[in-house]
Amino acid sequence: MIKQIRADQLLPGMYIHDLNCGWLDHPFFSNAFAVRDQATVEKIVKLGIKTLYIDTIKGADVWAAPTQHDVNADLERRMLEIAQKQAEKPVVVELREEVARARRLHGEANKIVRNMLEDIRLGQQIQIERLEPLVENMVDSIFRHQDALLPLAHLKTHDDYTFEHSVSVCALMVAFARGMKLPRETVKELALGALLHDVGKACVPDEILNKPGKLNDDEFERIKSHVDEGVHLLRTMPGLGEVSMQVISQHHERFDGTGYPHAMSGKQISLHGQMAAIVDVYDAISSERVYHRGMSPTQALKKLLEWSSHHFDPQLVQSFIRAIGIYPAGTLVRLESKRMGVVTEQNEGNLLEPVVRVFYHAGQSHYVPPEIVDLSKVQDRIASFESFEKWKIDPYQWLPS
Numbered sequence: 001m002i003k004q005i006r007a008d009q010l011l012p013g014m015y016i017h018d019l020n021c022g023w024l025d026h027p028f029f030s031n032a033f034a035v036r037d038q039a040t041v042e043k044i045v046k047l048g049i050k051t052l053y054i055d056t057i058k059g060a061d062v063w064a065a066p067t068q069h070d071v072n073a074d075l076e077r078r079m080l081e082i083a084q085k086q087a088e089k090p091v092v093v094e095l096r097e098e099v100a101r102a103r104r105l106h107g108e109a110n111k112i113v114r115n116m117l118e119d120i121r122l123g124q125q126i127q128i129e130r131l132e133p134l135v136e137n138m139v140d141s142i143f144r145h146q147d148a149l150l151p152l153a154h155l156k157t158h159d160d161y162t163f164e165h166s167v168s169v170c171a172l173m174v175a176f177a178r179g180m181k182l183p184r185e186t187v188k189e190l191a192l193g194a195l196l197h198d199v200g201k202a203c204v205p206d207e208i209l210n211k212p213g214k215l216n217d218d219e220f221e222r223i224k225s226h227v228d229e230g231v232h233l234l235r236t237m238p239g240l241g242e243v244s245m246q247v248i249s250q251h252h253e254r255f256d257g258t259g260y261p262h263a264m265s266g267k268q269i270s271l272h273g274q275m276a277a278i279v280d281v282y283d284a285i286s287s288e289r290v291y292h293r294g295m296s297p298t299q300a301l302k303k304l305l306e307w308s309s310h311h312f313d314p315q316l317v318q319s320f321i322r323a324i325g326i327y328p329a330g331t332l333v334r335l336e337s338k339r340m341g342v343v344t345e346q347n348e349g350n351l352l353e354p355v356v357r358v359f360y361h362a363g364q365s366h367y368v369p370p371e372i373v374d375l376s377k378v379q380d381r382i383a384s385f386e387s388f389e390k391w392k393i394d395p396y397q398w399l400p401s
Ligand SMILES: [Fe+2]
Pocket: 197, 198, 226, 251, 252
């Protein structure tokens, strides 16, 4: 049986089923392994892991610990509660009107950020003024209709993780800030900070950044150094305000003080730094990377909620979920009618009944003529979220175009 335990309950003789820290570039080769000695237990506690999953068939048990099933049921219940308190985000233009613009913008954003990271590797200065129009355009697009740009940001190709991740974090951050009704000037600063949050990675060798296997302690420290490297590169940059710097310098800090580089905790971390941490982790765990498969957006949101008992402010995680939806645009879902499709847009006021582009029948295992189904207007409901991988469905093909 799979059970969730606290890290302080871990003992040699147990079998770890999941380290429960998908956001961390941790030094273990795998997330699942037998714990053979006390040194391993100490290493796990030192990493800041607070809860993890054990397999009680393969190793020792903690009888009073909740099962994975119990934990999941509790998370489902909390997600439903969040859905009932949705923030208002009026749609300014129709989705189809924004889609083509968002596609162009996404391509352009990736190009600009990739060039910027290459320039830094070559030792050239960052030109902030070249990013400003991009930031403006991204903020405008998200404010017109966020479901046009957000699903594009979710899709990544393996090799280009760092710059694609920066663009995604930017789009998600704007949607988050919009949901929180932050002033427009702050939203722009947050967006600029998000685009630049990982620039320090240009100073970390590629072999370490993309290493698929186990990281040694030195390599792990080298990856962590990207925060200070980024701050160092940008500190004296004119045009970069306090809010942007907070995003860059605090995006790996954690609410319980287990983050880096300064192990800040609670309200010591600025609101903007805390928002950056949530968005960064969400994008990291929901993206396909060299060494792990991405989670579905809904699964990633459930993980954030689970971790919010330690690593993040729970209220802020709830605000993030309300801002992007329980089933964010781009999520593959299966309906109770066994039809499947991709969520194309949220319905104002009802996060559990988005608009879905249906194109497959799971019961009959074949494609059906594509159809737009607004779940707020029909009897059908979402039964589950699904993985594109499992159904061998190409996500790009089914997004609105
Ligand atoms: Fe980072």
